Each structure stands twice: as C-alpha cells, then as structure tokens.
Amino acid sequence: xxxxxxGLIKIFIxxxxxxxxxxxxxxxxxxxxxxxxxxxTESIYLRGYKxxxxxxxxxxxxxxxxxxxxxxxxxxxxxxAGPYDEKGFLPDxxxxxxxxxxxxxxxxxxxxxxxxxxxxxVQNKTxxxxxxxxxxxxxxxxxxxxxxxxxxxxxxxxxxxxxDNPYLDRTINPEKLGDKETYGKNVNEFHKKLRALLxxxxxxxxVVSSASDTKPWKRKTTFSExxxxxxxxxxxxxLFYDTHIDSQEVFEKNCVEQLNHIKALxxxxxxxxxxxxxxxFVNRLELQDFxxxxxxxxxxxxxxxxxxxxxxxxxxxxVDGISIFCDWHTEKxxxxxxxxxWVEKQY
Numbered sequence: 001x002x003x004x005x006x007g008l009i010k011i012f013i014x015x016x017x018x019x020x021x022x023x024x025x026x027x028x029x030x031x032x033x034x035x036x037x038x039x040x041t042e043s044i045y046l047r048g049y050k051x052x053x054x055x056x057x058x059x060x061x062x063x064x065x066x067x068x069x070x071x072x073x074x075x076x077x078x079x080x081a082g083p084y085d086e087k088g089f090l091p092d093x094x095x096x097x098x099x100x101x102x103x104x105x106x107x108x109x110x111x112x113x114x115x116x117x118x119x120x121x122v123q124n125k126t127x128x129x130x131x132x133x134x135x136x137x138x139x140x141x142x143x144x145x146x147x148x149x150x151x152x153x154x155x156x157x158x159x160x161x162x163x164d165n166p167y168l169d170r171t172i173n174p175e176k177l178g179d180k181e182t183y184g185k186n187v188n189e190f191h192k193k194l195r196a197l198l199x200x201x202x203x204x205x206x207v208v209s210s211a212s213d214t215k216p217w218k219r220k221t222t223f224s225e226x227x228x229x230x231x232x233x234x235x236x237x238x239l240f241y242d243t244h245i246d247s248q249e250v251f252e253k254n255c256v257e258q259l260n261h262i263k264a265l266x267x268x269x270x271x272x273x274x275x276x277x278x279x280x281f282v283n284r285l286e287l288q289d290f291x292x293x294x295x296x297x298x299x300x301x302x303x304x305x306x307x308x309x310x311x312x313x314x315x316x317x318x319v320d321g322i323s324i325f326c327d328w329h330t331e332k333x334x335x336x337x338x339x340x341x342w343v344e345k346q347y
Contacts, residue, residue, distance in 0.1 A: 032309050033342065036273050036321030038076035038155075038204075038237070039069070040118060042328040045079050045106070046099040062102060065327075066109035072335055073343045075321070076114045076204065076235070077106070078155040081145060083121030086128070088137030090119060095148045103149050116204050117145055120157035123179075125172050127158060129186035130179050135193070143197050153202030153234070156194070158187055160219035184225035191232040204235040206277070206323075208242075210261050211254035215244035217290060223261065230269045237323040238262070240301065241279035242290040248304075251295045255308040259318045266318075273320040276305050280330040298334050302341035 044050045045065065048057050069077060081099075082091035093099060094117065103115055119142060121127040128134040142154055160183050161172060179186070194203060207221040207229075208214070216239065221229070230236060238258055245251045262274045278301045283291050294300075302322070309318050322342055324330060330338075 032314070032317050032319075033306060034273075034317055034320035035073050035343065036076070036235070036275065037072070037074045037342075038078060038235075038275060038321065038323040039074050039330075040078045040157075040324070040326040041065075041080060042326070043080040043082065043093075045102045046081055046096075046117070047093045048096070048098040048102075057098075057102070059105070062105045063109050066106055066113070068327075068335070069113060070110050072339055074324075075112065076116055076155075076323075078116050078118035078157075078204070079103075081117035081119050083126050084119065084134075084138050084141070086126050086134075088128075088131075088134040088141065090138075090141045090145060094145055100149055103151060114153075114202070115149075115151045116153050116155040116202065117149060117151060118155045118157060119145070120159070122172065123158065123160045123183060129158070129190055130182060135190060138190075139193055139197055142194060146198060146201060153198070153204065154194075155204040155206070156191065157206050158190075162217055162219060180219060183219060184221055187221075188225060188228045188232070191229060195232040202234045203232065204237070205229065205233045206237040206239065208239045209254070209258055210238065211240075211243075211257040213243075213245060213250055213254045214240075215290075216242045223264075226261070226265055227268050230265055230272045233272060235273040235275065235320075237275040237277045239277045239279075239325070240305070241277065241296050241325070242287065243296065244290045245295060246292045248295050248300070252304050252308060255304050256311055259305075259308050259312045262318055263312060263316075274318070275321045275323040276319050277323040277325055278302065279325050280334045281326055282329055298337040299341050302338070306342075 042050070044055075044057050045062070049055060068074075081094035084090060106113055106115060123129060146154060160180065191203065191205065207226070208216045208218050210220060210223060210226065214220075240255065240258060243251065243254065245254065258276070265274070266272070278298060279291065279296060280298060283293055305319060305322075312318055322338070324338070
C-alpha cells in the first residue's frame with residue numbers, strides 16, 4: 001500500500017513538473033510575438049471629411065477610432081496626410097487647424113497612441129526621388145508637418161509600380177519608368193536626408209516582402225538596399241500580402257525566409273522595429289492573381305507568421321508587431337480575428 005502511495009506521489013510530482021515546464025514554455029513563446037502593432041488610416045481624421053462620400057468628421061468618430069485602436073492594441077496610427085504633389089509639397093489640409101485638433105483629441109482619448117502622419121506616393125506619378133528640387137521641397141514640408149501637428153515622427157510610404165503589371169496606375173507614363181535601377185538608392189538617400197533633418201524623431205517606412213517567391217506588383221527592395229535603409233529608420237514594415245502565392249506550403253516557406261531576412265537585418269541595427277504587414281482591403285478583381293485569400297486571410301497569415309517565428313528562433317523575438325492595411329476596410333470580424341490570433345491567443 002505504501003509503495004503504491006509512493007508511486008502515485010511520484011506520478012503527481014511528474015505531472016506537476018510537466019505542467020510547470022509547459023507553462024514556462026508557453027509564457028516564453030508569448031514573448032516572441034511583439035505588440036508594436038500599427039495600422040494605415042484614412043484621411044478623414046486630418047482632412048475633416050471622407051473624400052468618397054463627403055461625410056464630415058465628428059468628435060464621435062475620433063472617440064470611436066481611439067477606442068478601436070486601444071481595444072486591438074494598435075500603438076501606431078499612420079494617419080494619411082496625403083501624397084506629395086509633383087513639386088514635392090504636401091496638401092494644405094495636413095497643416096490645418098482641424099488636423100491639429102484631431103491629433104490633440106486622439107491623444108486625449110488614447111494617451112498611449114503614437115501618431116505618425118502617413119506621407120509618400122507613387123514614383124513617376126507625383127514622386128520624383130531623382131529630382132533634387134522635389135526632394136528638397138518634400139523634406140522641408142515633412143519637417144514642417146511634424147512641427148505643426150506636434151507628432152513624434154512620420155511614416156514614409158514610397159511605391160514603384162512595375163510597368164509590366166496589370167495593376168499599373170494608368171496615370172503613370174510608362175516611358176518615365178526608366179529609373180528602376182536607381183530607385184532603391186534614391187529611396188535610401190531620401191531617408192538619410194530625412195534622418196539628418198529629424199535626428200530625434202521616429203521615422204517609419206515600408207517595403208514589399210523581400211522573400212524569393214513573392215511577386216508583388218511593386219518593385220522589390222534588394223537585401224543590400226535594406227541594409228542601408230535600416231540605418232535611418234526606427235521602424236520598417238514588410239508587406240506580406242499581394243505575394244502572388246497560392247500554396248500554403250510556399251507561403252509558409254517564404255514567411256520563414258522573410259523572418260530570416262529580418263533576423264539578419266537586426267544585426268545591422270538592433271534598434272529598428274520590424275513589422276509584418278497583413279491585408280484587410282477588398283480583394284478587387286485586378287488583385288486576385290496577387291492575393292489568394294485562402295492563404296492571405298487574416299487568421300492564416302497571423303498563424304503562419306507565428307509558426308514561422310518559432311521555426312526561425314523559438315527563444316528570440318523576430319517580429320516586433322503587425323501592421324494592418326487598412327483601417328477603412330477592416331471589418332469587426334477581422335478585428336476580432338486579429339485579437340484572437342495575435343493579441344490574445346499568442347501561442
């Protein structure tokens with residue numbers, strides 16, 4: 001009887017040890033998935049009305065938006081401040097008293113928020129990074145924007161749309177797309193000058209995925225270009241959507257590769273945050289070849305990122321957060337999926 005009792009005690013002790021070990025493992029892995037989350041946000045909050053239907057911004061809109069960000073642990077709000085124009089200037093509304101008041105109220109309703117005006121545009125449409133006069137105007141207006149809105153920094157989003165792609169913006173003259181090879185260097189030079197101009201400000205930027213099998217409709221940044229870019233930014237998002245991938249196996253393989261790229265880049269600048277971007281926007285017909293929602297859905301994208309993070313390094317955080325494109329298309333169902341698969345049920 002005593003021997004049986006001793007045997008049961010040993011079993012109970014062993015079970016307790018297993019539970020403790022599993023609990024430690026689980027809490028350890030929770031730390032792998034960073035919560036420096038961000039979202040691209042429509043212009044209504046700085047413009048004062050919605051361009052699509054002219055609906056005016058209300059105080060309730062600001063409160064509701066602040067609550068949405070807080071509930072979903074979104075720290076960084078990229079508020080659209082308009083693209084630069086053909087001379088390098090930002091639109092007047094971004095500097096308006098209404099824009100300043102919106103920023104003030106959002107900080108009041110959600111004190112932890114980090115507001116980063118979203119600026120940039122499409123190369124050879126309104127952006128001309130190879131033109132020194134354009135760059136000088138853009139830098140000056142960016143500095144002015146940060147001062148006027150009293151924000152800690154900016155989010156820069158430049159795009160180079162490939163001319164042989166069916167999603168090519170028809171307002172772009174294909175004959176102007178001759179600077180593809182110098183584009184990466186020009187982007188880096190802009191960020192270098194922006195960093196010199198705003199040495200103590202938070203600079204966020206974005207590029208498409210650098211993984212081998214991803215085939216987006218925008219120019220991909222080379223790894224050597226990324227090594228230079230991260231010297232000048234505090235945060236960099238990789239767009240892991242519009243990948244042109246239909247297979248979960250290939251999607252996962254490329255997610256692992258993307259995270260390995262991030263792991264390697266961290267050696268060049270340990271202070272840069274690295275975010276992975278997922279898409280919630282409407283999957284229009286012209287994009288469906290690039291975005292297969294079987295693999296690029298919110299739940300599957302997030303679970304693939306988590307699984308890949310553990311595969312790359314199960315004891316070190318690789319992904320600092322998720323960036324979501326975009327707030328105006330994110331439905332309640334998708335916010336709930338984001339909370340479930342990233343914020344709450346992390347492992």
